[in-house]
Amino acid sequence: MNEHHSPLPGRRATRTRALLLPALLLAVTAAYAGVPAPGADSVQAYRRIQCSVEDGRPAVYGWTGRAYSRVPGEPDRLLFTVDGMNIRRCGTVEDPERGRGFRLVSKEILLYRDPKSGKVLTDWQNPWTGETVRVVHVANDPVNQPATFPIGRDGRPFALPVSVSGDHWWLTATVPLFYRNPLGGDFQQYVGGMYHATEMFNFMGRTADLAPDAGDTADIGIGWVRISGWLPWMEMGGRAGEIYFHTAGRKLERYDQLADVLLDEIEANYPGYDAPPPLDDARPNETSWTYFRKQIEGAQ
Numbered sequence: 001m002n003e004h005h006s007p008l009p010g011r012r013a014t015r016t017r018a019l020l021l022p023a024l025l026l027a028v029t030a031a032y033a034g035v036p037a038p039g040a041d042s043v044q045a046y047r048r049i050q051c052s053v054e055d056g057r058p059a060v061y062g063w064t065g066r067a068y069s070r071v072p073g074e075p076d077r078l079l080f081t082v083d084g085m086n087i088r089r090c091g092t093v094e095d096p097e098r099g100r101g102f103r104l105v106s107k108e109i110l111l112y113r114d115p116k117s118g119k120v121l122t123d124w125q126n127p128w129t130g131e132t133v134r135v136v137h138v139a140n141d142p143v144n145q146p147a148t149f150p151i152g153r154d155g156r157p158f159a160l161p162v163s164v165s166g167d168h169w170w171l172t173a174t175v176p177l178f179y180r181n182p183l184g185g186d187f188q189q190y191v192g193g194m195y196h197a198t199e200m201f202n203f204m205g206r207t208a209d210l211a212p213d214a215g216d217t218a219d220i221g222i223g224w225v226r227i228s229g230w231l232p233w234m235e236m237g238g239r240a241g242e243i244y245f246h247t248a249g250r251k252l253e254r255y256d257q258l259a260d261v262l263l264d265e266i267e268a269n270y271p272g273y274d275a276p277p278p279l280d281d282a283r284p285n286e287t288s289w290t291y292f293r294k295q296i297e298g299a300q
Contacts, residue, residue: 034207038157051090063249071241091279101149159225170204197228219249
């Protein structure tokens with residue numbers, strides 16, 4: 001909006017602003033309609049997005065997409081199509097100062113498939129090295145989250161960071177990662193080679209599912225992007241470049257709604273991934289890098 005500014009607005013300008021104020025307030029209120037109130041309402045809405053407000057009830061996310069290379073001086077290459085799943089559940093936890101919250105426990109799988117045939121890969125010919133390598137799919141158990149409470153660690157009420165348009169909402173989360181590579185040695189800080197990646201998540205749905213009186217769960221669409229260094233099983237060593245994933249999916253009503261390729265692989269090769277971990281699971285989290293290390297150590 002273009003308007004003339006003066007140090008002391010005249011009566012007409014003051015009156016005009018007075019008339020516009022209620023309309024502006026109404027527009028702001030409408031823009032934020034459907035956003036849960038900070039505190040307990042936001043925690044409940046977030047829990048409904050992530051899993052279920054019923055303790056122990058399993059929830060399943062499924063997604064699909066593609067993985068590409070990015071190497072300086074050459075066009076990006078389509079390396080794989082991917083199919084992923086995460087099965088989870090939530091349980092209520094209490095804190096005398098932060099209130100009643102929840103903790104999420106989960107496990108996940110990501111399969112790499114040949115982009116032409118669609119077959120799940122067991123080995124892969126590296127186009128840069130010419131070597132044929134064994135493919136190690138992602139099978140992370142567990143992937144748990146810290147508890148979420150109505151009052152945050154900073155003493156402020158938890159506020160669900162959603163954007164709203166009409167009767168729809170969306171939430172974006174960018175997670176930069178930079179930590180010691182699990183495959184590194186005792187002198188990692190001297191030679192570099194830290195694990196450096198970024199994960200980007202999108203969640204979206206209808207505002208009615210965020211209301212305090214909504215049902216047990218919510219109908220959620222998701223997007224997931226990851227940018228990282230080469231996967232360890234690709235045996236790229238220190239070659240320049242990175243890999244990025246671009247995927248989308250949704251929260252499913254039932255486990256058997258997962259893609260057939262996931263259902264078949266879980267039945268054949270990943271027993272136990274049809275159910276989430278127990279609510280009291282205290283194991284350290286698994287990553288694709290720590291899982292790969294265990295596979296290598298187990299083969300030695």
